[in-house]
Amino acid sequence: MGRRTDRRLVTRYRGDEVDRRVDTLAVEEPLEIRVDGEPFTLTMRTPGDDVELAHGLLRAEGVITTREDVRTARFCTDTGTLNVLELALTVPGGVPLSSQRSLAAFGGCGLCGSTTVDAVTQRLGGQPVSGEGVSVAPSAIATALDGLKASQKIFARTGGTHGAAAATVDGEVLYAREDVGRHNAVDKVLGAVLLEDAPPPPLLVVSSRASFEIVAKAAVSRVPVLACVSAPSSLAVEAAEQLGVTLVAFARGDRLTVCTHGSRVATG
Template sequence: MGRVTSRHKVVRIDLDGDVSRAIDTVAGEEPLEIRINGETFTMTMRTAGADVDLAHGLLRAEGVIARRDDVVSAVFCSDLDTLNVLNLTVPGRDARTAVTSTRNLASLGGCGLCGTTAVEAIEAVVRQKPPEVLWTAEQVAASTDELRSRQVVFDKTGGVHGAGLVPAESDRLAIVREDIGRHNAVDKVIGAALITDVETAGGLLVVSSRASFEIVQKAAVSGISVLACVSAPSSLAIEAADRLGVTLVAFARGRRMNVYTHSHRIPH
């Protein structure tokens, strides 16, 4: 499974004070190979923990699975020297052909294709807009504050992102996950919701990072109505959220936030 954190020697230099030696706690980062029916689907760098959630969320976001029952089992390959290989039994799916149009977007970001092409690829998969669930600005602010208060690994390391889900008609985070990768943290939340039958449609997803295109993609596939991130949005994230019907909130810090798309869901 690997370690969530590890401890390392560090020399601390204070230009206005002393130089000292100490032991620092840092976030773990290790590879995880995800297999479908014994064949490699992808390799991701992640913080160990909630790996089954991560795998389910990734496959859900990529359109490989749609519900919990699509996965018969998720088992670490204990016959190997490392436990960083997780095999999911998904009847009727082949890892070599499970690469969907959404997954191909990983290559679009750096190949010079226009952003419109990337958004259109997602639109072909996400055919239904998120439900018209309203969330007050106070609820968004309270949820980002709650996420920060529940980031246990961040408190120890300062080196991981957090993501949390507030289901529709709720006012508390039902699921919180952390990971060194912001995308992984979101996948872990989506996967945990899938496994535990927590409804994502109409929900509020809060993330302790910038708002990127990939996170908007994951929110849209899951039917999330409002995505709130604590940092800046990218131009493609805004375009995607607008066309996919996701309310995108960024710079959600304290009692201030910017609503970039579908602001009608945040009464003001």
């Protein structure tokens, strides 16, 4: 596993005071993902949990649906680095043309090839997320976000990463991951769920704004409740409404804003 943090000399200005110091920074490095020997995408990520990231991304892109769809995942040794990960599918040639991705997907750019809600609906087989019987209290969302924050060791040292966590209806964190890219953090978490062959978590919390890409990833993994700490985009709300995802924004402490499918947020 590559380094997740680095140390660099910086100059800090505070009013009239100037001092030189060494800061700890989150590492950002490229990861090329190859599928059946062909380049699939290049993403900028924080090293670590790369196999989970790849599984989560391929699931979000509709390339795989279970862990059994990937026969092997290994780092290419002929490159001299750990920045090329090659996956072999159980059924070769299983990458749909609609999922062919550009190698310019900088910054962990989510579902770059799927820019419409309809495209994600097709991945769901036309069936929105049901989440039957799921009820999450605002206090549970706050508990999950506290658990996510406690797990963000790189953020505590650098202030430079996003985090995502899968949690129970009571807010107990099941899996938590962090990365310089918010989409990568989500892929890592949902990839971990996939690799464990675990059922879809009822709650996903993310330390970022609520974007279309994150809503789409949650929907494809059949996560019924998504809570983000910052604002939603208009397309995120539209997508969540159509895809059956309860979207919660501005989740901070005892405050939150429910944007869609509010019946899953318990009020009593």
